[in-house]
Amino acid sequence: MSLLASYGPPGHLDDLDETGLKSWNMFIGDLVDSSIAGPDPHQVLNDSPRGQFYNLTKTDTAADAAEATVTWTAFPRLVRIQSLSDAQRWRRADASRDVQDEYCEWSVTHDATGKITKVMFTCEGPEYWHLLAQSNPARVLELYRTHIGPDVRHGDLFGTTGTYNPRNRWNDSTTDGAMHLIQTNNNLGAEIELAAAATNVRVIDGRELTTEQELIHCGKYGAPERNSDPHIGGAVNELARQKADVSLADPVGLYFGELATDGWATPDGSDPKDYWVRQRGDATHPVRCVYEVPREKGFTVGDIEINGKPIRFGGQIADFITVQLTGVACRFGQSATQPKNACVQVVPAPAEPAAVARNLGAASFPGYRAAPLATSWTRRR
Numbered sequence: 001m002s003l004l005a006s007y008g009p010p011g012h013l014d015d016l017d018e019t020g021l022k023s024w025n026m027f028i029g030d031l032v033d034s035s036i037a038g039p040d041p042h043q044v045l046n047d048s049p050r051g052q053f054y055n056l057t058k059t060d061t062a063a064d065a066a067e068a069t070v071t072w073t074a075f076p077r078l079v080r081i082q083s084l085s086d087a088q089r090w091r092r093a094d095a096s097r098d099v100q101d102e103y104c105e106w107s108v109t110h111d112a113t114g115k116i117t118k119v120m121f122t123c124e125g126p127e128y129w130h131l132l133a134q135s136n137p138a139r140v141l142e143l144y145r146t147h148i149g150p151d152v153r154h155g156d157l158f159g160t161t162g163t164y165n166p167r168n169r170w171n172d173s174t175t176d177g178a179m180h181l182i183q184t185n186n187n188l189g190a191e192i193e194l195a196a197a198a199t200n201v202r203v204i205d206g207r208e209l210t211t212e213q214e215l216i217h218c219g220k221y222g223a224p225e226r227n228s229d230p231h232i233g234g235a236v237n238e239l240a241r242q243k244a245d246v247s248l249a250d251p252v253g254l255y256f257g258e259l260a261t262d263g264w265a266t267p268d269g270s271d272p273k274d275y276w277v278r279q280r281g282d283a284t285h286p287v288r289c290v291y292e293v294p295r296e297k298g299f300t301v302g303d304i305e306i307n308g309k310p311i312r313f314g315g316q317i318a319d320f321i322t323v324q325l326t327g328v329a330c331r332f333g334q335s336a337t338q339p340k341n342a343c344v345q346v347v348p349a350p351a352e353p354a355a356v357a358r359n360l361g362a363a364s365f366p367g368y369r370a371a372p373l374a375t376s377w378t379r380r381r
Contacts, residue, residue, distance in 0.1 A: 008025075053196040111302075191325060
């Protein structure tokens with residue numbers, strides 16, 4: 001049995017100084033505590049509190065702990081289902097970061113002939129960068145120059161006021177660079193809230209809800225049309241139904257899983273996976289990767305084929321990337337938290353309608369596709 005001393009930064013990144021690390025621990029801890037409490041029960045019914053969700057730094061993780069890795073595909077499902085062809089959906093996804101809502105965003109670099117030479121992929125949450133910008137703006141500039149390009153200037157990132165602009169010229173498009181996530185739904189607060197809300201076990205008319213779709217419709221903790229939201233909720237709720245306490249594993253974040261290259265072919269027969277390079281985050285928690293062929297190879301990304309088609313869009317690669325989160329559960333069979341016997345309901349609040357929506361999280365949950373969906377469980381040792 002043990003308490004976590006402090007929440008670590010995503011990917012075990014080493015950018016923050018001691019003060020920054022303390023601030024990050026407090027930030028994540030506050031998000032977890034807020035999600036445990038749930039929305040105001042006078043405004044949102046049947047959703048608070050979430051007694052089976054816990055803070056790793058305040059409640060011990062027992063010896064029977066098991067970890068779960070839940071994965072989904074990086075390409076946005078909403079773009080897929082609203083498109084008539086692969087070419088159309090790839091083009092639409094490559095056109096704007098605002099539709100890349102799967103906790104994975106990318107930017108594509110072309111050469112003078114129009115061929116793709118590099119695609120930057122990031123799953124780093126914006127909250128981390130806001131904190132880093134406050135504590136060490138010089139480090140922010142250094143990282144942009146390292147990963148985006150030497151032409152980045154301090155004024156490009158911080159403007160005349162000195163306040164960091166996450167949607168600066170080097171992080172606001174699909175062509176000039178992607179340093180961290182900017183799409184509205186891609187944030188850590190939404191990830192934590194979704195996981196906490198999904199721990200509510202629901203028994204409606206004497207029947208325990210168990211399927212992903214009925215759980216998400218009843219609990220209203222995400223978007224049903226995004227495969228991963230109901231899938232993650234279903235995986236979390238399955239643990240809760242086993243009367244376990246549940247949380248997100250440290251370091252809390254979204255990470256890249258695998259790049260599957262079955263059906264890919266390079267001009268020289270080399271392994272196409274060799275050109276998928278981790279740039280930030282540790283080996284098991286990558287938060288930034290780049291797909292790029294070294295110049296000495298004599299060909300570019302655009303010369304590689306996927307299922308017989310040359311790579312013309314970053315979205316073609318995103319089809320084969322998985323994003324993942326990891327949860328932890330313990331004290332199986334011991335929770336005394338009672339099931340909720342009704343679905344979530346929003347109480348009309350004419351004076352502050354926007355506040356109700358914020359508390360429920362209706363407009364802030366992350367959207368990500370889960371095809372293929374996967375959940376793997378590992379007993380902690």
